[in-house]
Amino acid sequence: MKRSPIGGLLILGSMALAMIGPIATVILWAFAIKWRYPHLLPTEWGMKYWFAMLGRETVITPVLTSLALTSISTTAAAVICWPAAYAFARLKFPGRQVMLFSFIAAQAVPKFALYVSIAVVFLRLGLVGNFWGVVVVQMLSAVLFMIWIPTAAFRGIPPALEEAAFDLGASRLRVFVQITLPQALPALAASYVLAFVSILFEVDGALLIGAPTVTTMPLLLMSLSAQIIVQEAAVLCVLIWVPCFIVLLLTRRFMTAKGIAQGFGV
Amino acid sequence: MLDIDTITKTFAGAPAVREATFTVQRGELVCLLGPSGCGKSTLLRVISGLTDADSGQIRIEGADVTAMQANRRPTAMVFQSHALWSHMTVAQNVGFGLRVRGMPRAQIAAKIADVLDLVGLSSFGKRLPAELSGGQAQRVALARCLVVEPKILLMDEPFSALDAHLRKALREELKALQRRSGLTTIFVTHDQEEAMELADRIVVMQAGRVEQFGPPGRLYRQPQTLAVAQFIGVMNTCTTAIQDGMARWYGVDVRAAMPPGEAVVLCRPEDLYLDPNGAAATVTRVIDLGPVTKVNLITPEGDLLTWTCARDLAPVQGALVRLMARHLHVFRGGNLVGRIEQPDLVFQEGAMT
Numbered sequence: 001m002k003r004s005p006i007g008g009l010l011i012l013g014s015m016a017l018a019m020i021g022p023i024a025t026v027i028l029w030a031f032a033i034k035w036r037y038p039h040l041l042p043t044e045w046g047m048k049y050w051f052a053m054l055g056r057e058t059v060i061t062p063v064l065t066s067l068a069l070t071s072i073s074t075t076a077a078a079v080i081c082w083p084a085a086y087a088f089a090r091l092k093f094p095g096r097q098v099m100l101f102s103f104i105a106a107q108a109v110p111k112f113a114l115y116v117s118i119a120v121v122f123l124r125l126g127l128v129g130n131f132w133g134v135v136v137v138q139m140l141s142a143v144l145f146m147i148w149i150p151t152a153a154f155r156g157i158p159p160a161l162e163e164a165a166f167d168l169g170a171s172r173l174r175v176f177v178q179i180t181l182p183q184a185l186p187a188l189a190a191s192y193v194l195a196f197v198s199i200l201f202e203v204d205g206a207l208l209i210g211a212p213t214v215t216t217m218p219l220l221l222m223s224l225s226a227q228i229i230v231q232e233a234a235v236l237c238v239l240i241w242v243p244c245f246i247v248l249l250l251t252r253r254f255m256t257a258k259g260i261a262q263g264f265g266v
Numbered sequence: 267m268l269d270i271d272t273i274t275k276t277f278a279g280a281p282a283v284r285e286a287t288f289t290v291q292r293g294e295l296v297c298l299l300g301p302s303g304c305g306k307s308t309l310l311r312v313i314s315g316l317t318d319a320d321s322g323q324i325r326i327e328g329a330d331v332t333a334m335q336a337n338r339r340p341t342a343m344v345f346q347s348h349a350l351w352s353h354m355t356v357a358q359n360v361g362f363g364l365r366v367r368g369m370p371r372a373q374i375a376a377k378i379a380d381v382l383d384l385v386g387l388s389s390f391g392k393r394l395p396a397e398l399s400g401g402q403a404q405r406v407a408l409a410r411c412l413v414v415e416p417k418i419l420l421m422d423e424p425f426s427a428l429d430a431h432l433r434k435a436l437r438e439e440l441k442a443l444q445r446r447s448g449l450t451t452i453f454v455t456h457d458q459e460e461a462m463e464l465a466d467r468i469v470v471m472q473a474g475r476v477e478q479f480g481p482p483g484r485l486y487r488q489p490q491t492l493a494v495a496q497f498i499g500v501m502n503t504c505t506t507a508i509q510d511g512m513a514r515w516y517g518v519d520v521r522a523a524m525p526p527g528e529a530v531v532l533c534r535p536e537d538l539y540l541d542p543n544g545a546a547a548t549v550t551r552v553i554d555l556g557p558v559t560k561v562n563l564i565t566p567e568g569d570l571l572t573w574t575c576a577r578d579l580a581p582v583q584g585a586l587v588r589l590m591a592r593h594l595h596v597f598r599g600g601n602l603v604g605r606i607e608q609p610d611l612v613f614q615e616g617a618m619t
Contacts, residue, residue, distance in 0.1 A: 160349035163316050164407075168363035168414060169337045178362075182353040 023241075029234035049231040053239075059220065063239055066217040069131070070200045070243070073138040077195060080139075081146035082188060086180070088147065089154035103147050111141070115208045122209055129213040137205035142195035149194070153187030154180065189251035196247050200240060267292040267450050268313070268418055273322035275308055282308040284474040285322070290418075290467075293448040295441070297461035300471035301497065306454045307422055309471070313452060314420050315339045326417060342411035343420040346427065348403040350395035356382070356406050357391035363414035381413040384443070401432045408440075412449075419444075419451045426457070437464055458498055462486075470494045488605075492530060492597040501532040501595075502571050508596075513606075515594065516545035516565050522596065522606055529598050531606075533591040535560070535574040541590035547571055549585045563587070 029035065030049070032042030053059045087093075088100055106114070118137060119128060127133030157180060165175045181188070206216045217240050224232060268290040275283040283305040290296050298306035311317035313324060315336030324332050331339050342363070350359050357378050364374045382388050385405040395403055404424055411419055425433040441464055444451050455461050461468050462482040470477045470485060472493040478485055489495035496503070506514050508529050513522035515531055522529075536558075547563035559580040563571040573589060581587050594606040 158347060158349065160345045160347050161351060163336070164343070164345060164349040164410075165351070165362065167314055167316060167336045167341070167343050168410070169366040170362070171337065174366065179351055183351070185353075 026234050026237045026241075029230055030238045032231060032234075049229075049235050053232055053235045058215075059236070062215045062217050062220040065131075065214060066200060066240075067243060069134055069138060069206075069214075069216060070196055073135045073199055074142060074192060074196045076135065077139045077142040077146045078188075078192060081143060082150050085147050085150035086154050086176070088151045090159075100147070100151065103144055107144055111204045112208070115205050118205075119208045128209055129211070130209075131214055134206055134210040134214050134216075137209045138199045138202050141202050141205060142199055145191045145194040145198065149187055149191035150184060153184040153191075156187075157183045193244075193247055193251050197244050200244060267294070267327060268452075269323070269325040269328075270309070270313070271323040271325065273309065273312055273319045273324065275305075275312055275317065275319050277308075281305075281474050283312065283319075286471075286474075286476050287322075288469055288476060288479045290450060290452065292450055294466045295444050295451045295453060295464055297465035297468045298452065298454045298471060299458060299461040299465075299468050299497075300456065300477075302456055304471040305474040306456075306469075306471050310343070310420050310422055310452060310454050313418070314341050314343045316343070340417040341420055342414055342416035342418075343422060344404070344407045344411055344424045346423040348395075348400075348407040348424075350398075350403055350406055350410075352395050354395075355391065356387065356393050356395070356398070359395065359406055360391075360410045360413055363410065367414070377413055381409045384412065385409045386439075400428050401436060404428065404436065412447075417450065419449050421451065421453045423454055423456070425460070426455070433460070440464070470497060472497065489595065490602050492532075492600045495532050495595055495597065500535050500572055502535065502538075504531045504533075504569065505529075506531055513594075513596070515591075516547070516569060516571070516589075517567065518543070518545045518590075520594065520606060522604070524596065524604055527598065529596050529603070532595045532597065533593065535572040537592040538571075538573040538575075538589045539592065540579065540587060542588055544588035544590035546586060546588055549581050549583050549587060552580050552583055554580075563589075 028042060031045055031047065033046045033048055034044035035042035088096060115137065118140075122128045122130075122133050122137075125133075127136070161183060162175050162179055165179045166172070170178070201218055202216075203218045203222065206214065206219055210216065211219070217236065221233065221236050221240070224236065270286055270288050270290075273283055273286045274281065286305075286309055298309060300306045308317060312319045315331070315334055315338070319332065322332070323330055326340060350356075351362070354362070357375075360378045360381060361374045364377060369377075378391065379388065382391060385408055387402060387405055387409070390398070390402065390406070395406070398406065407424070408421075425436050428436065437460060453461075453464060455464075465482055467479060467481055468485055469479045470493070472491075478490045478494045480488075485494060485498050489498065495501050504515055506529055507527065508522050508524050509526050511521060511523050512519045513524075513529065513531055514520075522531075545565060547565045549561055550564050551562040553560040553562070554577060558574045559577045561573040561575065561580055563573060565571065571589070592608060595602065596604045596606060
């Protein structure tokens with residue numbers, strides 16, 4: 001007996017609705033001028049709030065700050081963490097498991113408490129209220145994605161692939177660049193996207209280390225939500241969402257379901 | 267050509283290879299044969315340089331390469347898992363070793379075409395490894411090694427993941443190719459039929475030790491250790507005591523001009539023949555294998571025997587037969603101490619029925 005596909009379609013449909021619905025609502029709000037009950041769609045459309053928001057320097061500066069902060073700290077985290085992940089995956093050294101576990105343990109500590117203690121140190125170093133101070137703190141929030149996913153990905157690459165290249169005369173560096181990195185690319189791309197998004201939305205560290213001189217988009221969103229105008233918040237949400245979407249598109253080429261699953265050690 | 271000189275390798279205290287020593291001639295195909303965990307793959311990796319030996323020396327054409335890294339050694343290895351790089355096409359996989367050597371592009375392309383032609387995959391250059399069958403993938407892996415013209419080709423159970431028919435076909439192809447090119451080859455396998463068919467000489471390994479090194483036929487007919495005798499082919503094993511130049515073999519006395527003491531006496535199933543004065547045994551099963559018939563028997567003492575004979579000689583199940591052996595191999599402490607050819611049967615009272 002053939003099973004009817006209706007049940008599956010229903011589940012798929014409701015999942016899609018649950019995921020896309022809220023995003024669609026936010027996007028609609030960003031372009032709505034008037035939208036009142038019981039209308040299903042806005043009754044008056046326009047870019048009015050966009051011009052209003054983008055016209056304000058207090059909005060533009062955090063947008064640019066956030067983009068710069070996120071790009072720099074994600075990339076720096078990748079440069080530091082990916083080779084470390086390779087070491088975790090391939091080398092055996094004492095305390096390896098303990099160190100790997102400590103990255104998770106650090107996640108279990110309330111972030112805010114952690115940042116307070118970091119802030120004390122940073123205050124002495126003059127990194128509070130400083131752009132680079134925020135870069136460093138936000139890098140920390142990416143460490144989990146940048147270590148665990150790539151470690152699992154590197155571990156998932158059969159050593160024979162690297163050995164075959166080494167055996168044919170390639171140097172260790174060449175093996176890493178031409179064999180290991182391309183093999184791990186889907187998972188590395190996934191870890192980059194996840195880290196990018198988590199840093200872009202990061203609030204605690206930015207607030208404690210950055211305030212009051214460095215303002216990021218999520219901080220702006222928080223401060224605006226006091227004087228709530230739905231459309232303004234929606235415009236900001238879309239503004240934050242766009243860079244994430246772009247990064248996702250850029251890395252989509254390298255991401256396959258298999259590669260990502262491998263990255264998560266599935 | 268290749269000297270393996272007292273190579274020892276230990277993993278976390280457990281010896282994997284113990285004082286392996288043998289010499290491979292130029293153009294020879296040598297199989298490392300043994301059960302899994304006997305150290306044959308480890309020894310191959312030591313030859314390739316992917317694993318460092320604890321002690322001993324590897325010489326290629328007289329030059330000591332023991333301290334040389336794998337990427338500097340004139341060897342190339344085909345892995346069991348074929349280990350093709352999935353992000354490169356077949357041509358890119360094959361050309362990798364040449365690009366590493368900095369060969370000009372045009373020359374690389376010509377070499378790739380040649381070697382793909384050699385392994386019968388000339389139209390496959392643009393494919394990805396995922397689009398190949400198991401046999402094709404292993405041929406590409408072979409081509410990838412051949413193209414860099416190694417002095418020694420190393421193969422680590424390259425066909426063991428393939429089905430039986432393909433394995434046989436590839437084995438014959440490899441043998442023909444190896445004969446033509448005269449490439450010195452070391453081939454690791456646990457499959458004795460594969461080793462017997464491919465090898466000029468076989469190194470039999472057991473628990474990290476080289477048990478015997480010789481041509482396939484000699485290993486079968488003249489095993490030097492108990493391990494080789496029991497690993498290659500089938501042997502009927504009889505543990506006995508030698509006394510006054512006599513050994514008791516399945517209830518009959520045979521002349522054994524050897525010092526007294528415990529001994530293990532072995533005979534091949536095909537070396538048994540019907541003899542009215544032989545050892546008595548009851549037929550438990552008759553298996554018609556086609557070319558030969560295999561007969562399983564049990565002696566009154568409960569020892570199991572296997573006899574292979576022509577179909578017209580085969581008894582029926584339940585029959586009582588008397589068997590004698592043409593050759594007996596006698597081992598003591600794991601080593602060969604003598605062979606009894608056409609053993610003289612010592613007539614025993616009541617042996618005739």
